Amino acid sequence: xxxxxxxxxxxxxxxxxxxxxxxxxxxxxxxxxxxxxxxxxxxxxxxxxxxxxxxxxxxxxxxxxxxxxxxxxxxxxxxxxxxxxxxxxxxxxxxxxxxxxxxxxxxxxxxxxxxxxxxxxxxxxxxxxxxxxxxxxxxxxxxxxxxxxxxxxxxxxxxxxxxxxxxxxxxxxxxxxxxxxxxxxxxxxxxxxxxxxxxxxxxxxxxxxxxxxxxxxxxxxxxxxxxxxxxxxxxxxxxxxxxxxxxxxxxxxxxxxxxxxxxxxxxxxxxxxxxxxxxxxxxxxxxxxxxxxxxxxxxxxxxxxxxxxxxxxxxxxxxxxxxxxxxxxxxxxxxxxxxxxxxxxxxxxxxxxxxxxxxxxxxxxxxxxxxxxxxxxxxxxxxxxxxxxxxxxxxxxxxxxxxxxxxxxxxxxxxxxxxxxxxxxxxxxxxxxxxxxxxxxxxxxxxxxxxxxxxxxxxxxxxxxxxxxxxxxxxxxxxxxxxxxxxxxxxxxx
Amino acid sequence: xxxxxxxxxxxxxxxxxxxxxxxxxxxxxxxxxxxxxxxxxxxxxxxxxxxxxxxxxxxxxxxxxxxxxxxxxxxxxxxxxxxxxxxxxxxxxxxxxxxxxxxxxxxxxxxxxxxxxxxxxxxxxxxxxxxxxxxxxxxxxxxxxxxxxxxxxxxxxxxxxxxxxxxxxxxxxxxxxxxxxxxxxxxxxxxxxxxxxxxxxxxxxxxxxxxxxxxxxxxxxxxxxxxxxxxxxxxxxxxxxxxxxxxxxxxxxxxxxxxxxxxxxxxxxxxxxxxxx
Ligand SMILES: Cc1cc2nc3c(=O)[nH]c(=O)nc-3n(C[C@H](O)[C@H](O)[C@H](O)COP(=O)(O)OP(=O)(O)OC[C@H]3O[C@@H](n4cnc5c(N)ncnc54)[C@H](O)[C@@H]3O)c2cc1C
Ligand SMILES: Cc1cc2nc3c(=O)[nH]c(=O)nc-3n(C[C@H](O)[C@H](O)[C@H](O)COP(=O)(O)OP(=O)(O)OC[C@H]3O[C@@H](n4cnc5c(N)ncnc54)[C@H](O)[C@@H]3O)c2cc1C
Ligand code: SF4
Ligand code: SF4
Ligand code: FES
Numbered sequence: 001x002x003x004x005x006x007x008x009x010x011x012x013x014x015x016x017x018x019x020x021x022x023x024x025x026x027x028x029x030x031x032x033x034x035x036x037x038x039x040x041x042x043x044x045x046x047x048x049x050x051x052x053x054x055x056x057x058x059x060x061x062x063x064x065x066x067x068x069x070x071x072x073x074x075x076x077x078x079x080x081x082x083x084x085x086x087x088x089x090x091x092x093x094x095x096x097x098x099x100x101x102x103x104x105x106x107x108x109x110x111x112x113x114x115x116x117x118x119x120x121x122x123x124x125x126x127x128x129x130x131x132x133x134x135x136x137x138x139x140x141x142x143x144x145x146x147x148x149x150x151x152x153x154x155x156x157x158x159x160x161x162x163x164x165x166x167x168x169x170x171x172x173x174x175x176x177x178x179x180x181x182x183x184x185x186x187x188x189x190x191x192x193x194x195x196x197x198x199x200x201x202x203x204x205x206x207x208x209x210x211x212x213x214x215x216x217x218x219x220x221x222x223x224x225x226x227x228x229x230x231x232x233x234x235x236x237x238x239x240x241x242x243x244x245x246x247x248x249x250x251x252x253x254x255x256x257x258x259x260x261x262x263x264x265x266x267x268x269x270x271x272x273x274x275x276x277x278x279x280x281x282x283x284x285x286x287x288x289x290x291x292x293x294x295x296x297x298x299x300x301x302x303x304x305x306x307x308x309x310x311x312x313x314x315x316x317x318x319x320x321x322x323x324x325x326x327x328x329x330x331x332x333x334x335x336x337x338x339x340x341x342x343x344x345x346x347x348x349x350x351x352x353x354x355x356x357x358x359x360x361x362x363x364x365x366x367x368x369x370x371x372x373x374x375x376x377x378x379x380x381x382x383x384x385x386x387x388x389x390x391x392x393x394x395x396x397x398x399x400x401x402x403x404x405x406x407x408x409x410x411x412x413x414x415x416x417x418x419x420x421x422x423x424x425x426x427x428x429x430x431x432x433x434x435x436x437x438x439x440x441x442x443x444x445x446x447x448x449x450x451x452x453x454x455x456x457x458x459x460x461x462x463x464x465x466x467x468x469x470x471x472x473x474x475x476x477x478x479x480x481x482x483x484x485x486x487x488x489x490x491x492x493x494x
Numbered sequence: 495x496x497x498x499x500x501x502x503x504x505x506x507x508x509x510x511x512x513x514x515x516x517x518x519x520x521x522x523x524x525x526x527x528x529x530x531x532x533x534x535x536x537x538x539x540x541x542x543x544x545x546x547x548x549x550x551x552x553x554x555x556x557x558x559x560x561x562x563x564x565x566x567x568x569x570x571x572x573x574x575x576x577x578x579x580x581x582x583x584x585x586x587x588x589x590x591x592x593x594x595x596x597x598x599x600x601x602x603x604x605x606x607x608x609x610x611x612x613x614x615x616x617x618x619x620x621x622x623x624x625x626x627x628x629x630x631x632x633x634x635x636x637x638x639x640x641x642x643x644x645x646x647x648x649x650x651x652x653x654x655x656x657x658x659x660x661x662x663x664x665x666x667x668x669x670x671x672x673x674x675x676x677x678x679x680x681x682x683x684x685x686x687x688x689x690x691x692x693x694x695x696x697x698x699x700x701x702x703x704x705x706x707x708x709x710x711x712x713x714x715x716x717x718x719x720x721x722x723x724x725x726x727x728x729x730x731x732x733x734x735x736x737x738x739x740x741x742x743x744x745x746x747x748x749x750x751x752x753x754x755x756x757x758x759x760x761x762x763x764x765x766x767x768x769x770x771x
Contacts, residue, residue, distance in 0.1 A: 041708065099693065200580065200710075200712050201537075201669060201710065201712075202531055202577075202578040202580070238578070239578050239579065239580035240517070240580070241580065241581075241583075241712065244581065244582060245517050245580070245581065245582070246520075246521060247519060247521070250520075250521075266712070266713065266714040267713055267714070268714070268715065270716070270719075270726060272726065277719060277720070277726060277727070277745060277749065278748075279748060279749060279751070280750040280752075282716070282717075283715060283716040285711060285714055285715045285716065286715035286716055286717045289709055289710065289714070289715050290709065294538070294709070295535070299763075300535055301535045301536075301537075302535060302536050302537040302562050302563060302759065302760060303537040303709075304537075304750070304756035304757060305756075306753070306756070339500045340507075358626055376748070377748070377751070378745075378748030378751070379752075417544045424715065425714070426713065427712065427713065427731075444573070457643060465513060494725075
């Protein structure tokens with residue numbers, strides 16, 4: 001820890017930053033208002049897939065960068081799971097050197113254009129900004145600025161491909177191409193390994209592709225990053241399920257000496273209430289996969305999707321928000337969230353809830369479904385719901401929802417999306433009997449090296465955490481890459 | 495990309511394909527299936543692996559035309575490429591020596607049944623197979639089935655081949671004659687439902703291989719879910735084979751119809767483009 005603080009101090013004392021600090025009074029910096037993200041009109045955007053946030057203009061970004069005080073003790077960094085040197089990158093923007101800012105981001109975060117868009121900043125970096133904790137004011141828009149720098153670099157055509165060490169010929173396999181796998185493969189390539197990423201689906205990107213919709217994270221943004229990894233020599237093999245298409249032993253025979261497993265938490269949960277298997281009731285994974293991965297809403301694609309008039313989405317997380325906003329875009333007259341707690345407890349990003357409301361999504365908070373009813377063809381036609389109230393906090397620290405007896409009523413629905421969480425993907429643990437897993441099905445790892453009970457196998461992301469965030473998954477991937485490097489270096493020496 | 499190496503038409507609507515897929519050929523076992531996607535805009539559909547040749551690195555698929563994707567596949571020829579082939583998926587059939595096994599295959603269900611027949615025969619069982627279809631032309635793979643069966647009974651609805659009658663009549667003929675230790679039934683959901691009711695009457699343990707609608711085939715979406723023994727199961731990872739006496743076949747029939755309207759529209763659109771071409 002000591003040396004990190006020293007390092008940050010040394011960076012901060014560099015002349016260019018000292019000069020920038022002096023160039024403007026702190027009072028002046030704090031008196032400016034936080035930049036507002038330019039957005040597409042809600043009544044236009046809820047009919048198509050255009051990105052909702054348009055990105056800060058240069059003028060806005062430069063003004064916002066000035067708000068950052070370049071604090072001697074930058075608490076914001078502690079709020080970022082991968083420890084981005086936040087004041088350094090913001091001051092590069094302040095200085096007008098945006099390409100340099102992008103480089104700073106890439107020191108610790110391989111996918112800044114993604115994180116700037118989807119990180120729950122209000123719970124992470126921005127929650128720990130000096131403005132938030134000491135002044136009770138709106139924080140510096142760290143996420144907006146991160147996105148700005150990354151987009152600027154991508155659009156400049158001068159995207160830097162990170163330097164990589166000479167290929168050492170040692171083969172490492174990465175299982176799963178979500179953010180955990182992508183982050184691990186980038187770092188492993190930098191160390192000089194011969195990296196192959198195996199992906200079960202036909203597309204690379206994991207949840208970034210099949211889950212998070214285009215209007216929040218355009219595929220193009222993800223593809224540019226994947227192509228960069230390709231330029232660094234990372235090989236991608238789609239349609240390959242490790243543990244099925246080939247076993248770990250088969251891959252070892254082919255010369256793979258270490259593995260990173262980032263297989264995600266892909267198994268959808270249902271509530272096990274009566275009628276849940278009627279037609280028209282989907283898991284959010286199925287609903288979003290049909291639309292995002294299979295392009296079901298477009299006529300020229302073969303995959304069908306049911307687009308209902310009255311759509312209920314059960315849950316209050318990012319996945320629920322994405323599903324309900326997709327339903328609206330597919331033409332729903334009523335698209336509603338049914339959530340058993342209140343808005344305060346919603347795990348979704350605050351910005352998504354705000355956007356959903358603007359787009360005409362109805363919120364039935366403190367409500368819970370009990371049973372579904374179907375028409376004579378087996379298609380869901382209505383749902384019985386019950387009102388809830390909040391009791392004492394539970395283990396998660398959130399107030400426990402308690403059903404109100406006698407408050408049940410029925411509403412018409414023709415499509416339901418169940419979005420009440422996911423469990424870890426069981427494919428890998430199932431295929432490796434000697435691998436240590438928890439009762440929840442997550443892989444047990446050493447939190448410093450991400451090494452599992454099998455020395456050559458490392459893991460991270462949702463398969464270890466059981467459902468978290470993009471940036472936490474990436475942080476794990478990077479940590480595991482370092483762990484693998486240490487493990488292999490010692491093995492080669494021995 | 496996987497190349498189609500050979501194609502053989504069994505009838506107007508059923509064809510066998512031999513496809514280049516070395517890794518899958520090596521790891522697959524009876525009961526496994528693959529998911530294929532024909533092209534950039536295609537959908538993902540599940541197909542059972544009917545056989546494989548490890549040395550040549552090929553797998554065999556037998557496909558019946560029922561809608562857009564199967565129709566497009568049937569119009570493809572040797573030399574064409576299938577964009578995505580992923581597998582082997584599902585749990586393999588639990589093959590052991592039990593004594594006498596009664597296998598029943600309806601329509602294109604004979605294709606997934608074939609490797610299971612072969613497996614049980616090689617494990618030292620007496621295998622009797624009932625093949626059933628509407629009419630003579632729709633009886634497929636009869637010779638291959640004979641190779642691994644001690645006896646084959648053919649049943650057609652119209653009596654154009656073998657005996658006239660339903661699959662259940664053929665099954666009962668065997669059950670009334672000799673002791674059956676296990677039954678495996680694969681075919682249209684409605685056929686499996688009645689086959690399961692028949693064996694239940696005689697208390698014979700029965701497996702059915704369910705062909706639900708699927709998307710990913712890896713347990714990620716739940717499109718394939720079905721109630722078995724009162725619990726929701728995912729066919730692609732928990733199955734595709736289940737204890738037939740526990741399966742809610744009525745629910746399965748309903749779920750298979752989930753996209754009927756959309757599928758019909760898509761099929762009509764496809765036929766228009768084919769006719770205009
Ligand atoms: C709809 C939705 C919205 C979300 N929104 C946000 C958000 O706004 N902000 C945020 O921070 N987080 C969000 N999340 C959570 C975030 O996406 C996940 O925490 C993150 O993607 C986890 O990354 P991962 O790499 O561990 O796994 P995943 O992204 O799940 O990737 C795992 C990949 O591994 C593949 N795989 C699995 N098993 C095998 C195998 N045996 N062989 C080969 N490949 C295999 C899978 O097909 C998949 O592609 C959201 C999640 C969803 C579903
Ligand atoms: C594990 C598994 C193994 C299978 N193995 C084979 C195989 O070896 N050979 C083969 O020909 N088919 C097999 N099937 C069925 C095959 O997947 C479907 O026929 C195919 O998905 C239909 O796609 P389509 O676009 O041609 O028709 P669609 O347009 O999707 O459907 C047309 C009509 O066919 C019916 N239908 C749709 N899906 C199915 C289904 N899964 N089963 C039965 N009827 C359906 C529907 O009622 C629909 O109205 C298997 C299915 C599963 C789940
Ligand atoms: S990666 Fe996420 S948490 Fe870290 S600085 Fe960027 S937006 Fe904030
Ligand atoms: S805490 Fe806030 S103001 Fe201080 S350096 Fe970080 S972002 Fe800038
Ligand atoms: S097909 Fe998606 S879970 Fe079975």
